[in-house]
Amino acid sequence: MRIAVLAPLLFLLPVLSLEAREWQVDASQSTLGFEFTYEGEPFPGTFKQFAPQISFDPASASGQFDVTIDLGSSSTDDSEWDSYLHGGNFFAVKTAPIARYRAERFEPTAEGYVAHGELSLRGKTQPVDLRFTWAGDPSESVLEGEANLQRLDFDVGGGEWADDETIGKTVVVRTRLLLTPK
């Protein structure tokens, strides 16, 4: 009798398992950084404010990433360089203060996963692949990811910086998120 009542619910189980789990990001333990090159040497910076909404199921490699990034919080620990970053030639914080990365398509790889997403920055939207690993257990997981961007695809570093003589064209974005289930 009892089984007969529960039986229809069993059909729901596969559906539930396909629905990726939603994760809460521990902001104090999570980072989002970027690395330019200056005359070939690494030139690192961070975004102090960013808000990731992450749902992901590592077993089925399915989920959804939606990350908003406060460009005005970008910092290189050099206030003068930051004024360039925030200014019109780079992030143009006054006209478009927020960047957004969204991904819904995921693929397992030999090292982990890749998210085929899109980044909107400075009014331009371009496909950006985020390679990431997912470690931990259902109670606490760590996402570590890396993406390579071509800054000129987003018109970042125009004007006197447009050639790659001083600042390289490729920018590496790195993130580490500490996640607990919602």
Added chain:
Amino acid sequence: MSLKNSTQDWGSLARFLHWSSALLIIATAIIGLTMEDIDVPTVYKLHKSLGLTVLLLVAARLIWRLLDRRPAYPASMPTLQRWVSDLAHLALYVGMIALPVSGWIMNSAGKRPLPLEWFGLFPVPPISGPNPDLRHLAHEVHEVGFYIAAALLAVHVLAALKHHFVDRDHTLAGMTPGVSPLPPKE
């Protein structure tokens, strides 16, 4: 007024150098204190161009000081006060050199130097290679030096006003266009 100084008055060249430095120093200081909040590259560039101009003016003043005589201190001024005044003026000169030079080093010794230009007109060469320790030292000198120099400047202004309004001597009038000494107190 003659270009050169007299025994009592500063000449027009000394006055021009003094008051133009004063104006530029105050502008440079205000911009320096606010440019991190304003967060615009042009404002940093302006601070640097103004600071370099102050350095140029100081060089001109030192040369002129060697070439021309200095007006005498008022006869009524006590010996100790003259020593203190000499020392304070020496310290002001040290500040007017140390602040722009330390700023120039900060711009030169950074790991990722930004191009330095005088009002966008011509490039100004770095005065050191990249050197994090030197940059750190220059930063300290620039910051601590600023507060010491600002205190000295306040003393300089207050002393000039004291000479004018309390001692009623020729000190302020000797440097300031349109100002005459006040009549002696009854």
